[in-house]
Amino acid sequence: MPLFPSAKRDWATVEEESVVLLPNLLWPPKNWRRLTPDQRLLAVEFASMSLTQGEQHSSLLLPERSFLIHSFYFLVLPGSAGFPLDNKSKARIYTYQSLLDIANGQDQSPFTHQDDLLKALTPLSKNSSIKSITSL
Template sequence: MPLFPSAKRDWATVEEESVVLLPNLLWSSKDWRRLTPDQRLLAVEFASMSITQGEQHSSLFLPERSFLIHSFHFLVLPGSAGFPLDNKPKARIYTCQSLVDIANGKDQSPFTHQDDLLKALTPLSKISSTLLDKINHIPVRI
């Protein structure tokens, strides 16, 4: 699991179903703006589970909801419901907030500490990197 979730993307700026996540799964979901916040979160969980199942080649692998959402955080649609936080992802959220603070110039720590934090972060898995390459043109939401 990466040390921080991938940045959310501004899905409001792209055409619906414009990114192929899997051969039979396009993103962002069709008519996502009409979905309730809970349905938007469910769509992210469904896409995440589908990707994870394809990656693991197993129908028995059932990861925790928080793992799915945090691992595929870049798929979260604007206006989605809040997602569950247990003890495991809290450190990732704090690390992510530190990155946001660095990006926005709000981090008051010395530059060397900021640089050390950025160098220490674990790279994403191969499948996530491939998906991130596909959505590289979509603006990041900070």
């Protein structure tokens, strides 16, 4: 799990097919504004799966739909259909929100709990602490 989620982008301001995701995959898709909300979501799923399968050392061969969309959330087009969130996705969203609250000084939990959360999310990093995340 990445420490911070990928942010949603405003694709409405980007020229069609201006970003090369893969040699044969350009984003946002041509005429995407004419697609139905479900077709827009399907385009995101297709691009996400293509990117996942394009990784040479991908350990994620058949990702769950909600994880796939959430992992490539930055590709979601305006007006796309909503997508289902399973419990793992909800847990990731709550974790991200907790990190955001800690970084913004809005988390009311004890300092030791905040520090424990940061250490649990980055077990290989010895520099992980509230001090390091709030200094970003």
